[in-house]
Amino acid sequence: MSDKILIVEDEVRIVRTLRLYLEQAGFAVTAVHTGSEAIPAFRQERPSLVLLDLNLPGQDGLDVCRSLRRLGDVPIIMLTARTEEMDRLIGLELGADDYISKPFSPREVVARVRAVLRRTQGQLNHNQTLQAGVLQIDLAAYRAWAAGRLLDLTQTEFELLATLMRHKGHVMSRAQLLEAVQGVAFEELERAIDQHIKNVRRKLKEAVGDVAIINTIYGVGYRLDEVELPHA
Numbered sequence: 001m002s003d004k005i006l007i008v009e010d011e012v013r014i015v016r017t018l019r020l021y022l023e024q025a026g027f028a029v030t031a032v033h034t035g036s037e038a039i040p041a042f043r044q045e046r047p048s049l050v051l052l053d054l055n056l057p058g059q060d061g062l063d064v065c066r067s068l069r070r071l072g073d074v075p076i077i078m079l080t081a082r083t084e085e086m087d088r089l090i091g092l093e094l095g096a097d098d099y100i101s102k103p104f105s106p107r108e109v110v111a112r113v114r115a116v117l118r119r120t121q122g123q124l125n126h127n128q129t130l131q132a133g134v135l136q137i138d139l140a141a142y143r144a145w146a147a148g149r150l151l152d153l154t155q156t157e158f159e160l161l162a163t164l165m166r167h168k169g170h171v172m173s174r175a176q177l178l179e180a181v182q183g184v185a186f187e188e189l190e191r192a193i194d195q196h197i198k199n200v201r202r203k204l205k206e207a208v209g210d211v212a213i214i215n216t217i218y219g220v221g222y223r224l225d226e227v228e229l230p231h232a
Contacts, residue, residue, distance in 0.1 A: 003117060006047035007031040008038045008064060009079060010056055018051065021106040022113065035059030039067050042074070049075045049113055049120075054091065062090055069095045073155055075116045079104070092195040095154040099192065119181060120155050130165045133226035134208055137162050146207035147229055156181060157200050160193070164214060164224035173221035197222060 005027045009015050015031045022029050032041045035056040042050065050068060054061035065076060078091045078099040091099065097116050100109060130137040134147040137158075144151045144161055153161065159181040164172060172180075174193045197214060204213055208229060215223050 003048035004028045004030065004045055005049050005051060005113065006038070006041055006045055007051045008033075008035065008041075008056065008061070009051065009053040010034065011053075014053075014079075017106050018109060021110050025110045025114070027113070033057075035061065035064045038064045039071075042068065042071065047074065049077065049117060051077050051079060051109070051113070052096070053079045055081065062094065065091055065094045065096055069154075075120050075155060077109075077112060077116060089195050092192055093199060095156075097154065097156045119159055130162060132165045132168045132224060133213070133228050134211075135161070135165060135213070135224075137165060146204050146213075149207040151203050151207060153200070153203065156196055157203070160196050161200055161224075164222065168224045168226055171217045171220050171223045176221065193222075 005022055007015055007018055007029060009018070009031065010033045012033070015033070019029045019031060030041060030045050030047065032038055036059050038050075038052070038059075052061050052064060052068075056064070061078065065078070068074060068076060073095075076091075076096045076098075078096045079102060080091075080099050081102050097120075098112055100112060128139055130139065135144070137144045139162065142155075142158060144153055144158060151161075160177060163177060163180040174191075177193050197216075201214055204211075211227055211229070213225060213227050215225060217223055
């Protein structure tokens with residue numbers, strides 16, 4: 001059965017082009033043109049992935065992203081104008097998995113869709129548990145804990161934390177992290193890793209307090225250190 005892609009985009013020309021390339025790549029495509037149509041279409045179609053434009057008439061893309069995240073962990077790729085950097089960052093904070101700046105190559109969109117689906121549909125080895133100090137990840141259950149507290153992670157955040165844990169004690173560049181969690185590395189997306197790291201750090205802090213677990217190595221990348229909490 002083909003993976004279903006829901007496109008939420010008000011520009012008919014873009015929808016027509018994306019539909020053509022995605023269907024040629026073997027995907028089933030449904031498209032709506034306003035934010036208010038997105039959630040009913042999502043409930044009806046239950047797509048494998050959503051391509052979501054930020055600049056929509058009526059209910060904007062950020063509101064749609066919030067609503068989708070309340071409904072579950074469906075992968076979301078945002079389609080944005082280059083001038084909307086702040087909106088892109090907000091979208092990543094809300095749990096979007098990727099973003100693509102307009103104008104874009106439809107072939108790039110297909111590559112990104114395939115990459116996100118590969119990692120969200122179980123390309124990890126799901127027969128192991130990762131442990132690094134206070135952190136534990138169950139790859140089969142797609143769950144992560146910090147000091148015994150379950151972390152509420154998006155799929156991208158989970159994959160990112162798992163990648164860092166596999167390479168604990170070693171510095172991973174942004175490009176390496178992108179390639180590991182998405183299957184492809186595009187230079188413009190390297191800044192997105194910073195936002196995902198920020199989200200993971202915030203959630204770790206909520207669980208274990210202000211403990212340096214993921215450290216920035218300036219000019220290089222990030223390193224996850226094995227940290228144990230002192231016993232009370």
